[in-house]
Amino acid sequence: MLGLVGTIPIENIPLISGTIVLDGDHIVLENERISVNRGTPAMIAAAAETLAYMGKPSPVAYLVGDIGDGDGSRHLYNYLSENIGEYALKTLALHYFQPDVHLFKKLFSTIYELDERPTLVGDAGFMYVAKMGGDAALFDLLTPDAGELAYLADEKAPHPFYTRGFILHEDNQVPDLIARAYRHKNASTYLLVKGATDYIADENGVIATVDQPQEEALEAIGGTGDTLTGIVSALIESGMDMESAAINAARVNRLAGAMAKPTPATQVYEVIRQIPRALDQVLNA
Amino acid sequence: MLKGLFKKKDKPESGGSDRGLLVFENTTAVIRAETVLKEQGWPIRVMGPPPEIRTGCDLVIEFPLIDELAVIRKLAEANIEPLQVVPVTSVLLEPVDLLQVKEMGQYLMVRAANMKITVDRDTGIIVNISGGGCPDVPYLAEQMVNKTLEGAPHPRDVGYTLCAYALQIAYERMVELCSA
Numbered sequence: 001m002l003g004l005v006g007t008i009p010i011e012n013i014p015l016i017s018g019t020i021v022l023d024g025d026h027i028v029l030e031n032e033r034i035s036v037n038r039g040t041p042a043m044i045a046a047a048a049e050t051l052a053y054m055g056k057p058s059p060v061a062y063l064v065g066d067i068g069d070g071d072g073s074r075h076l077y078n079y080l081s082e083n084i085g086e087y088a089l090k091t092l093a094l095h096y097f098q099p100d101v102h103l104f105k106k107l108f109s110t111i112y113e114l115d116e117r118p119t120l121v122g123d124a125g126f127m128y129v130a131k132m133g134g135d136a137a138l139f140d141l142l143t144p145d146a147g148e149l150a151y152l153a154d155e156k157a158p159h160p161f162y163t164r165g166f167i168l169h170e171d172n173q174v175p176d177l178i179a180r181a182y183r184h185k186n187a188s189t190y191l192l193v194k195g196a197t198d199y200i201a202d203e204n205g206v207i208a209t210v211d212q213p214q215e216e217a218l219e220a221i222g223g224t225g226d227t228l229t230g231i232v233s234a235l236i237e238s239g240m241d242m243e244s245a246a247i248n249a250a251r252v253n254r255l256a257g258a259m260a261k262p263t264p265a266t267q268v269y270e271v272i273r274q275i276p277r278a279l280d281q282v283l284n285a
Numbered sequence: 286m287l288k289g290l291f292k293k294k295d296k297p298e299s300g301g302s303d304r305g306l307l308v309f310e311n312t313t314a315v316i317r318a319e320t321v322l323k324e325q326g327w328p329i330r331v332m333g334p335p336p337e338i339r340t341g342c343d344l345v346i347e348f349p350l351i352d353e354l355a356v357i358r359k360l361a362e363a364n365i366e367p368l369q370v371v372p373v374t375s376v377l378l379e380p381v382d383l384l385q386v387k388e389m390g391q392y393l394m395v396r397a398a399n400m401k402i403t404v405d406r407d408t409g410i411i412v413n414i415s416g417g418g419c420p421d422v423p424y425l426a427e428q429m430v431n432k433t434l435e436g437a438p439h440p441r442d443v444g445y446t447l448c449a450y451a452l453q454i455a456y457e458r459m460v461e462l463c464s465a
């Protein structure tokens with residue numbers, strides 16, 4: 001089963017968990033109907049669409065309202081540290097969250113004590129806090145964009161906000177930053193770097209690149225990185241090996257984006273609704 | 286008397302061990318304190334905390350240590366109370382200052398660190414906000430997208446985290462570019 005963890009930008013949503021139901025441009029969990037626009041709901045919708053196409057059960061999710069003060073995140077960190085074993089999770093994707101090094105370490109200590117540890121995918125706040133605490137290598141896959149890769153590569157930066165200019169500079173090539181991130185042990189077993197060209201890499205270097213189709217507008221659209229994380233998590237859950245899942249996810253996400261005929265003003269649900277058609281084209285090519 | 290002591294021109298120059306750090310409970314308090322102290326003309330800087338006091342998504346304010354009493358009093362007047370005041374004993378991290386600007390037809394995108402903001406230059410409307418990983422990013426996007434640059438709330442006023450601070454930097458650059 002695929003588990004998804006993240007926050008919802010609505011202050012009064014309590015901690016909710018269970019199986020996700022997709023309803024058009026909303027996800028439904030317990031009594032909450034949540035709009036799919038960006039962030040964790042976009043990741044969840046993309047994962048649910050992918051699992052449905054693959055004939056797999058819908059994902060389970062743990063969500064909590066948090067608008068940035070971290071109260072909801074802390075509540076969920078503590079809940080997960082006690083209850084993460086309640087579902088037999090084969091894959092676990094961890095997403096938007098308030099970074100808190102102490103609570104993250106407590107949660108991962110629990111996860112690593114499970115009889116069968118799920119494959120761990122990290123993005124957004126969970127990727128930040130993992131690197132912040134020197135724990136990026138605990139993940140099987142992280143999905144940074146170019147700016148976040150520079151953060152992983154900067155061994156001194158505790159947050160992307162502090163990435164040093166000489167590392168962040170555009171002249172730096174992605175493969176060099178990947179190598180630097182691995183050299184300082186600030187990378188996961190695999191990396192899926194999203195951007196104008198998507199890179200799939202491990203500690204030995206770049207394994208594959210995906211650069212077609214090209215849609216410049218996608219970079220501006222909030223949520224297109226989140227959909228990639230959702231798709232790759234669902235493909236891993238479906239039984240694909242990590243490299244194949246990452247390569248196919250990059251192709252599907254780009255193709256779904258192109259099928260949406262995007263402008264920089266397009267909203268991410270227009271991309272998500274194209275995912276089944278893109279999966280069909282990529283996986284049956 | 287004290288007021289006269291702290292006229293802008295009389296303030297000590299920054300640098301070295303004469304600097305102190307104000308540590309707060311969260312980034313919101315840092316942003317509020319920064320606003321209050323800058324309005325008073327203090328030569329302060331928002332910085333990354335040294336490792337020994339870093340807990341997560343943190344910022345601290347570096348200030349002239351000699352002004353500690355007046356700074357604390359001014360913050361108290363604004364109901365802001367730092368958790369700690371400590372001297373600077375190690376090199377502090379500088380916030381990102383490298384911004385990237387990309388033109389896409391009628392649209393303009395500015396990226397600061399991990400945050401991106403995109404505006405329709407014809408209308409001045411914010412059409413997308415992307416990037417980031419902290420929980421206030423989707424919240425900020427909901428509050429700002431489909432509003433004009435002038436009409437949207439500022440990230441520093443409604444955000445809490447370093448991601449919001451990075452978005453504020455991108456937003457300010459976008460305002461400069463669109464009003465040029």
